[in-house]
Amino acid sequence: MKPALLTQSINEELPKLRKSERKVAEFVLQNLMPVIRMRIVDLAERAQVSEPTVVRFCRAIGCRGFQDFKLALAQQLASSPSHGQIAVTDTDSIKDYTFKVFDSTVDTLLRVRDNLVLENLDAAVSAIYKSKRLEFYGFGASAAVAFDAQHKFFRLQITASAYADPHLQNMSATSLELDDVAVAISQSGRSLALLDSIELVKNSGGIVIGIAPSHSPVAAAATISIQVDSVDDNQIFTPLSSRIAHLVVIDALAIGVAQKKGPNLDSHLSRMRESLASLRTPLD
């Protein structure tokens, strides 16, 4: 049983460790990046313990040995770049902040992926598959997400609408019928106008799929809630990467529905490609 997140495992085992092993654990948590390149002697010296203690520490947290531990740590750090620093500062060079933007997005995606409640996602796919009408609601940054979703489902031969205007949204909501689906997208999960629309949809017998932070009013009000939490580590970043997470969640929904629709999809996509080709320069 090797957990995906080694640092998490270290923290969990920390109380069970012996004093000198704990010294190693604390040093490791404090110096994640450098540890990857250290030999056992270096780590032992810096943590003020002997080499066998380091090996014992590695075994205690579930690794087979020191190499195994370093490998696991390296893998975790590669997939969660946030363990470095991702706040953009005034002195960052282009390369610095560009990488930070990409890395924080990647980090958010991986975290969202690992915390998705797959049952709810499955329920959402089924609901969309069965629905006659599909509507996307979102304000602000989520408006762009809603329109993107509409476009995406359209490519899958599923007619969808997207509304960013509260009035249109309410009109749409009241016109939905039993088993129709509205997807409510919100980064804050606390948009009042969106909550209004959600109630209207439910009164009409429609199903509301909420894409919002867990414990938010939108998540609570939705029939099926897909929780997307992004850590609020930076004022500028948060809206950026959580919006990407929303898009990718909808991608997953779209792929799920596409899969359910089965083999016809391929031919539809190739026909669509042909018709798009006329709007483009010919390929070389």
Place this chain on the structure above:
Amino acid sequence: MKPALLTQSINEELPKLRKSERKVAEFVLQNLMPVIRMRIVDLAERAQVSEPTVVRFCRAIGCRGFQDFKLALAQQLASSPSHGQIAVTDTDSIKDYTFKVFDSTVDTLLRVRDNLVLENLDAAVSAIYKSKRLEFYGFGASAAVAFDAQHKFFRLQITASAYADPHLQNMSATSLELDDVAVAISQSGRSLALLDSIELVKNSGGIVIGIAPSHSPVAAAATISIQVDSVDDNQIFTPLSSRIAHLVVIDALAIGVAQKKGPNLDSHLSRMRESLASLRTPLD
């Protein structure tokens, strides 16, 4: 100069390698995952060469030794899960395809990040910073990207427009003045209407920032070209993840411009947060 993507580096160096080193390279590319757990003797035996040859191979592709090579490989595989399989099949479970969607997106982002021409990105940031008007053009899936970009820059106190309609786009293009910027977004890089608009912008003395695949007409026509290539590995996926890549590239642009604008930004963001708060349910 250690490239972020080791496999890419292996492929690049492949022709320069000697025969037996190439045996190692081919075996490694064929067995990426298992190699991480191998010792030098195992790898040497399975690749039918001697141990020193393995070391020479590691050095040839830019690593300091075998351990260094394994570490780099482990890190890459952790962050680019696509080296497994990412094509969605009919028999995939929810978990399978959801993870594939997320992983392929992450993979695309990392690849795009590593292939960005930072000089061009920097030039783009400067151009936007200096411009009086900023317009985003995109059709189809890129329309949503354009509108998202508009919203994003608006939050940074930069007025921008987004057009998905060819007529409006042309009108906008002819009305631009010297040093104004139009960002042309295209997944295919071959949209005829977009190429028209690009020419109009250039005739007006405006600067065109192209976000499109390299070697595409859009990239060639743009004043400053930001190249985003997504491997065409899957008909359904490609538009999905390349669109995300475009969004994140624009995020990086936005952050770059924000940084240039400097310290005033913070207070602006907090004022904006306050005014948004009234549209939301109060925090607990």
Place this chain on the structure above:
DNA sequence: TTTAATCTTGTAAATTTTTTACTAAATGGT
């Protein structure tokens, strides 16, 4: 075709690194 020079690859030895076995010290309970 032969020969010399260079390049390529493996063998074996040396070095480095990790792990094990064992002992001394420390801790805790009676």
Place this chain on the structure above:
DNA sequence: ACCATTTAGTAAAAAATTTACAAGATTAAA
């Protein structure tokens, strides 16, 4: 205070990697 048990270090063994060197292969020139 004494014994049992746990904990941590020393030193030796084992394992793994790297280096030095020599044999074989390849290429170019005579």
